[in-house]
Amino acid sequence: MPHKYVKFKAEVVTGQCPTCGQNAVLVSLASDHFRCTTCGSDLKQHINGKISYLPVMVSPDKIELS
Numbered sequence: 001m002p003h004k005y006v007k008f009k010a011e012v013v014t015g016q017c018p019t020c021g022q023n024a025v026l027v028s029l030a031s032d033h034f035r036c037t038t039c040g041s042d043l044k045q046h047i048n049g050k051i052s053y054l055p056v057m058v059s060p061d062k063i064e065l066s
């Protein structure tokens with residue numbers, strides 16, 4: 001049996017968001033990429049002993065200015 005209830009197709013986890021500091025619900029966009037539903041930040045999951053979430057740095061070069 002799954003160890004947790006998953007409502008959506010995307011994986012939903014809770015963790016402390018480093019951007020807003022809340023214990024937030026994080027929705028997986030990819031295997032190691034989550035989005036905070038509280039502040040909307042994209043986070044990358046890092047696993048080294050413990051799981052932590054780091055903000056995804058978006059290069060200004062990749063932001064399309066229209």
Ligand SMILES: [Zn+2]
Binds near residue numbers: 017021022024038
């Ligand atoms: Zn957040």
